[in-house]
Amino acid sequence: MTMDLFEDALPPPWHEQIAPGAVVLHGFVRDHGPELLAAVNSVVAQVPWRHMITPGGYRMSVAMSWCGNGWTSDNRGYRYSDRDTRTGKPWPPIPEILMALADEAAVQAGFGHYVPDSCLMNRYDPGSKLSLHQDKDENDFGAPIVSVSLGLPAVFQFGGLQRGDRARRVPLAHGDVVVWGGPSRLNYHGILPVKEGYHSLVGPHRINITLRKAL
């Protein structure tokens, strides 16, 4: 019954192609904020927001939580894990609504049905950013990345396969979903510093949810 939760969220057109294999589904989940936030909160209750340290020793401005396979960054580099190595317990499962969202967004973007195994959540407070980087620590580059924006708006940067490639700037609002894969799966991307503001549902934050196949 979750199959068509999002398909008719808005009539077309929402598609904006920003590169070969990269699509913005504007407003795709605009009407599902409360349920999505509830899913985020249920995960955060089990995996509290944390600021990861980059291999270079710097604290990331973005706070992270996750479910499914989790992501770690430390002085040894980046990696995914299926469980919390400190407790030995698996990370919480990905909520059904997020699995449904990922599947429907991937279908809409032309990638076909999708079963991700990792869901990373980023909380951007005003001033938080994520500079240009690649998602390349996953095992399956055949699977797309599905990225959901909630709360405060932000400017998404979407570049090419080379770090120096000129990045396109794409404004993202609450409810937008970006899907990239295929030829652009390894493209550099990032988020410019989030401006202060207040969203009636989310408060003074931007929350980003990404779904991927990591292991």
Add this chain to the structure above:
DNA sequence: GAGTCGCT
């Protein structure tokens, strides 16, 4: 030898 989701 890369790195390099941050920094200058």
Add this chain to the structure above:
DNA sequence: TAGG
């Protein structure tokens, strides 16, 4: 914004 390019790049060590």
